[in-house]
Structure formats: structure tokens, C-alpha cells
Amino acid sequence: MNITARFTALALPALLAGSALLANAPALAAGAASAPAVSDANIFNRNLKKDAEVNPPPWEDGIHDPENEATHALQPPKEAYAGLPTTTFGNHIDWVKALDDGLLRPRWDRINSNEEPFVMDLDIVRPVKASMPDVVFPHRQHTEWLFCSNCHPAIFVPQKGANQISMSAILLGQKCGVCHGKVSFPITTASCKKCHSKAKPEGWSPPLSDATLKNPWK
Amino acid sequence: MSPKIERKHPVNALILGLLVSLGLWIAPQDSQAEYADVVINNYADAAGMRPAVFPHWFHRIRFRCKVCHADLGFQFKAGGNKITMAKIIDGQFCGACHNGEIAWSVENCAMCHSGIPGTPTHFHGSTLQRLIAPAYKPLDTKETAGVKYDENNQKK
Numbered sequence: 001m002n003i004t005a006r007f008t009a010l011a012l013p014a015l016l017a018g019s020a021l022l023a024n025a026p027a028l029a030a031g032a033a034s035a036p037a038v039s040d041a042n043i044f045n046r047n048l049k050k051d052a053e054v055n056p057p058p059w060e061d062g063i064h065d066p067e068n069e070a071t072h073a074l075q076p077p078k079e080a081y082a083g084l085p086t087t088t089f090g091n092h093i094d095w096v097k098a099l100d101d102g103l104l105r106p107r108w109d110r111i112n113s114n115e116e117p118f119v120m121d122l123d124i125v126r127p128v129k130a131s132m133p134d135v136v137f138p139h140r141q142h143t144e145w146l147f148c149s150n151c152h153p154a155i156f157v158p159q160k161g162a163n164q165i166s167m168s169a170i171l172l173g174q175k176c177g178v179c180h181g182k183v184s185f186p187i188t189t190a191s192c193k194k195c196h197s198k199a200k201p202e203g204w205s206p207p208l209s210d211a212t213l214k215n216p217w218k
Numbered sequence: 219m220s221p222k223i224e225r226k227h228p229v230n231a232l233i234l235g236l237l238v239s240l241g242l243w244i245a246p247q248d249s250q251a252e253y254a255d256v257v258i259n260n261y262a263d264a265a266g267m268r269p270a271v272f273p274h275w276f277h278r279i280r281f282r283c284k285v286c287h288a289d290l291g292f293q294f295k296a297g298g299n300k301i302t303m304a305k306i307i308d309g310q311f312c313g314a315c316h317n318g319e320i321a322w323s324v325e326n327c328a329m330c331h332s333g334i335p336g337t338p339t340h341f342h343g344s345t346l347q348r349l350i351a352p353a354y355k356p357l358d359t360k361e362t363a364g365v366k367y368d369e370n371n372q373k374k
Binding site: 080146179 | 255285326329334346
């Protein structure tokens with residue numbers, strides 16, 4: 001009994017390792033010996049950049065120097081984010097919701113922690129020419145964090161129709177892109193509907209292009 | 219240049235396989251620093267210091283944007299504030315809080331100056347940085363016009 005048990009304990013892992021060797025070795029040998037059939041130029045998702053890990057500690061994040069001793073004294077983001085609502089973009093935290101839910105209490109004044117923000121609750125609807133839903137800009141969420149002078153009048157003229165905004169301008173860091181895409185939620189497929197949130201009116205159809213209207217061959 | 223493996227030596231193949239998978243696992247990846255971390259290297263490298271890294275996330279937990287960007291006058295531009303240590307000890311910019319009263323004081327050099335030397339001033343993880351095609355082309359100046367480079371990056 002004792003001997004059998006001992007034999008099983010010793011032989012089983014050895015057998016498993018042996019079979020793994022036999023199974024792996026010829027495949028690896030064949031792979032290394034013959035030239036790859038598919039060129040590296042034809043790999044899948046050539047330009048797709050994915051985050052390997054989100055919110056890594058400073059000493060592993062690739063911009064802090066791990067040889068600097070003080071780097072290891074800095075707080076790892078994950079420690080601070082425990083319990084905060086998450087998203088799938090930016091730094092994966094829903095900062096507006098965290099503030100609304102009272103999970104954060106950032107100061108509005110440098111010294112006085114009891115000073116309350118000057119909140120303005122006014123939604124601005126911006127019609128969109130193309131088929132995307134219209135944009136609703138909520139002042140409330142913005143004035144919870146920012147002061148009027150942060151945006152007006154340098155970035156946005158406080159007047160209806162005075163601001164030309166395009167997605168390319170935003171992507172290049174102008175208009176909304178001064179913050180969105182740098183520190184507040186970025187432009188990704190998952191975040192379009194955060195701004196483009198108001199459905200088009202009933203019966204709306206996208207305007208036809210001149211190339212279609214003046215098509216001589218139609 | 220890969221070593222030729224024969225079926226007679228399955229252990230060699232296994233070791234190679236292990237090494238290859240280990241290599242893939244630890245292969246260098248894009249830096250994964252926190253979205254909105256700002257590296258500021260206007261003067262630091264030239265002065266023999268590591269570049270400063272500003273963690274936006276840490277500060278927004280404690281202060282609203284308004285405190286720094288309206289009250290203290292920080293422009294919305296990485297490297298656009300021309301911050302120097304002289305200004306900080308005079309109570310401007312970071313020095314409004316990092317004075318030993320609201321937050322730790324300036325003798326903790328390496329807490330901010332913690333970036334990898336040579337990292338340029340930039341906004342980490344910005345949409346502009348993540349665009350696949352470059353968002354702008356370098357200007358075709360007199361110095362660069364018509365200059366060709368060989369495979370070793372040497373001027374022809």
C-alpha cells in the first residue's frame with residue numbers, strides 16, 4: 001500500500017512531464033526548422049493598441065523611473081480607486097459619478113474645505129448635421145469641477161451659434177478636446193453616446209450630398 | 219539565426235520554447251502610465267534632473283479643476299506654464315500648496331522629479347498620442363528639404 005502510493009506520487013508527475021515533452025518537442029522543432037508560412041506584415045490587428053494593464057503602480061508604468069527611490073513612495077492609483085465607479089475608457093474611473101455619489105470630496109477652494117462650488121444647471125443642445133444623435137452639453141457636471149472662466153470666453157464664446165465644433169478639432173485637442181482626450185473622458189467608440197445623447201427628431205433622414213443630388217448619371 | 223533544433227534533443231526544444239514564451243511575456247510594451255499623467259521636461263533634463271511627473275488623478279481626488287486652472291493660473295497645456303523652481307518657492311504654481319503647509323514641501327525633489335530621463339514633455343495617454351497616423355508632419359525647412367537618410371539614419 002505504502003509502496004504503491006509512493007510509486008504513484010513519483011511516477012505520475014514524471015509521466016505527465018514526459019508526455020508533455022513528447023507532445024511539445026516535435027511541434028516546436030518543426031516550427032523552428034521551417035520558415036514561417038505567414039509574413040509578419042499580414043498579422044491581425046496591426047494597428048490596434050490595447051492597454052496591457054490599466055492603472056499600474058508608478059514603478060511599472062513606463063514613465064516613472066523605477067531606479068528613483070521616491071518613485072516607490074508614490075501612491076499606486078489602484079489603491080486610491082478602490083470603491084469608485086468604473087468605466088471602460090480614460091483611466092477607467094467615472095469621476096462625475098464618483099463626485100455625484102459623494103465618494104469624493106475634492107476642495108473647491110485651495111484652503112477652505114467647506115466652500116461649495118458655483119453650480120449652473122443648464123443643458124445646451126447642439127444639433128448635428130450628420131446622422132449621429134444631437135449633442136447635449138450639460139453645464140451642471142462641468143461646473144461641479146470648473147469655473148466659468150476656464151472655458152469662457154477663450155475656448156467657447158458664450159453665445160448661441162458662435163462656436164464651430166468638429167470631431168477633428170476635438171481629436172486634435174481644441175474646443176472640448178482641451179480636456180476630453182487628455183484628462184476627462186476620451187473619444188473612443190464606447191464614449192460617443194455620452195455627448196451624442198439626444199435622438200434625432202421623428203422622421204429625420206441624413207441630408208444628401210451634392211454629389212448625389214447633382215449626379216448626372218442617375 | 220535561430221539555432222537548429224533536431225528531434226533527437228526534445229529537452230533543448232522545450233527550453234527554447236520556454237525561453238520564447240518568456241520573451242513574449244516580458245517583451246517591451248507601450249508605457250502604461252495613468253491616463254492624464256503629465257511629464258514636464260521644459261528645463262529638467264538640461265539641469266541634470268529627472269523630468270517632473272504630475273499625476274492628475276491624485277490631485278483631482280483632492281481638488282476640483284478650478285483650484286489650479288482658475289485660481290492658480292495653470293494653463294490647459296502640457297509644458298505651457300514654464301514652471302521653474304524659483305517660481306515654486308515664491309509660492310506660484312505647485313508652490314501654492316507644496317509649501318509644507320497644505321502639501322509636502324520642495325525638499326522632496328525626487329517625488330516630482332521621478333520621470334525616466336529623456337522623456338519629452340507630454341500628456342500621457344492623450345487621444346492625440348493614441349492616433350494611429352501622425353496628426354501633423356514636421357515642417358519641410360531649408361535644413362531638411364531634400365535630405366535623404368540611409369538605413370543607418372545617416373545623411374546620404
